[in-house]
Amino acid sequence: MAQGKRIAVFSMTPLFPEMVMGGGQAQLKKVALHLGELGHKLTILSTRREDSQAPFRWHENVEILPCLRFKQPYPEPYFTPLYHIANAMRAVGAAIDAADVHYSHDGGLIFPYVYQRKPTVISLRSIIYPETMQCAFLFQGDAWILPSEHTRDSYHAAVAPFAPAVSERMQAIHNGFDWDFFQYTPPKGIFEVIPRRLSEHPILLFPHRPEAAKGIYEVVQIARKLVYERDWRDLRVLVPRWLDADTAPANRDYYAKLRQTIHEAALDDIFYFHDWINEVHIAEYYSLADATLCIGSCVETFGNTVFESLGCGAPVIAARVATYRDLLPDEHIHRVDYGDMDAATDIADDLLRARQRAPAATLAYLRDNFSLEKMVARYADVIVNARKLPPLHYQVPRLDENTRYRLAPWCYVSAGRGIFHDFRSDYAQNKALLRIAEAKPDGFAGADVDAKSLYTWLDEGYVVPMPRHDSEGLPK
Known part of the structure; x- marks a missing residue:
């Protein structure tokens, strides 16, 4: 194969030689090991903890540097002295400058100017934590990986009206698993x-x-x-x-x-x-x-x-x-x-x-x-072949008489219970909203409903405006 690439990786979450703190870190380790096996050299900068301070390796080509001083424990990682943030940005920026490509795993790097000089792939694995959502609305990466269609569609609904071209950089890659390990194993x-x-x-x-x-x-x-x-x-x-x-x-x-x-x-x-x-x-x-x-x-x-x-x-x-x-x-x-x-x-x-x-x-x-082999191969393809694209153009979208709306991707119609809203964790029994959501799942014109109802649904997140080019769809 061609000479391996130098890849600078950012992880807001602490990492450990053996233990993982959650699913996102488990996936990062799998991707990193695969890239290391392919001959690429990874430097992963992660958040430091009392029990994770010394550098270590997952592979001879995968070095982890627990040097970032974000607040622990999670959440609110940026609730830390400003010099810790400045030092972290310097360290991450220096690692990216010395690399061929940058990969940011699980969000958290909210300053585009730190990574915009190199091809950058960003994977966001949450739609509830503030710093991850900031990454989304400030996105200037060259490829954007989401772990599911629900997550991709949700971010698209929120961000695409401000950056219409972002859909061209988004793709869903499902998590994959080693089924030879995750199988029935007699407890011992x-x-x-x-x-x-x-x-x-x-x-x-x-x-x-x-x-x-x-x-x-x-x-x-x-x-x-x-x-x-x-x-x-x-x-x-x-x-x-x-x-x-x-x-x-x-x-x-x-x-x-x-x-x-x-x-x-x-x-x-x-x-x-x-x-x-x-x-x-x-x-x-x-x-x-x-x-x-x-x-x-x-x-x-x-x-x-x-x-x-x-x-x-x-x-x-x-x-x-x-x-x-x-x-x-x-x-x-x-x-x-x-x-x-x-x-x-x-x-x-x-x-x-x-x-x-x-x-x-x-x-x-x-x-x-949900094959591990397919997942790591797709991640590797996106990361290794990332190329620098022009900056995304952002705009402030205007809602007018030509704007169309649809039920938000974080809502669904439950038979007998109403419309469930993921972020509110409750059911709406609004008959007008139920009627139009079921009758026009592909979208409706604002003129189809009264202005007061439309404003309420939009304000509470039950409906979202559709970008002008939404009919083109999203990459799979």
Whole structure:
């Protein structure tokens, strides 16, 4: 092959030699290792923590420098002294200047002037964190990778009216997985983290970080129904404790409130908290479960948990929120409307009684459609072949009588419940909005509805204006 390229990578999130803090970092490691194997040399600048300060390597061609002094723990990384921000920009800028191409993973680098001199690929993996959304509205990269169609369509709806040409730089690349690793694995090493006796109980997993939107309080409700209405007295719900559970004030408060809620629900014996699970044991962890719960209101941009759990044979119950609505066909996942605790309890009860693993057809579908090899190859193609493009032109869009509107991509029509709004986590029972959303899914003219209603829908994010060229569609 031709001489390898020098690639400067930015990671707002801390990185570790073995452990990962979330799905985004897991994907970065996979992409970085693939690029390293191809002969490219990566320098990854990441945020420093007390437990991640010394440089290390994932591969002989992949060096990680934990030198950036953004605030820890997350969120609000820019809530740090201004000299830390200045030093970080200097360090990142110097690394980019010494490289052939820049890759920014998971957002956070909100200053375009730092990267605009070199071909730049930006992957945004959130649509809820402020610094990631700032990256979107200030985007001046040459390629923009999103992990799902829902995320791509959402950013397009928000940003394209200001930068119409941005759609030409956007593409969705699904996360991929090593299905030889994420498969049923007889539990053994996991018992170094949790007691072996737990394997004798029916088990539900809640393998998520400490955010209420991930659905832990919904899980408490379901567990109470299962225990006291369905007589699952021996049920156990496993909950990993975040790395900063004892040191970060916000996390201490989170777990204190959660334990109090569990106590008030008379479920102290049902919930079991344990240390965070590292990569080595995660497949065994999923393999322990009778089902995994992803029933919160968090607006996920992909949701690795669903796929990892299914790969290891544990069925998944997921709320119809964001990407969980459509990334998998219905036959491979158990879906409920957000907030429908009765439906979720019924499904959990059935799964606990059946104690069946995910079927072979589901495992085959995952291998065919969410391959690690395909994902890293597509990332490598975009990053290695990135070329410098002219700066995007931004404008202030004007809404007029010719503007057309459509239901926002973060909304969907739920039969019997109304229009669900991902960011509001609730249902609108507005008959006029329901009528036009169902009658004109491809868009409607502003003149089709009264001005007051249109303003309200636009202001609350139920509808979005369509860019003039929207009919051309988005790249796949």
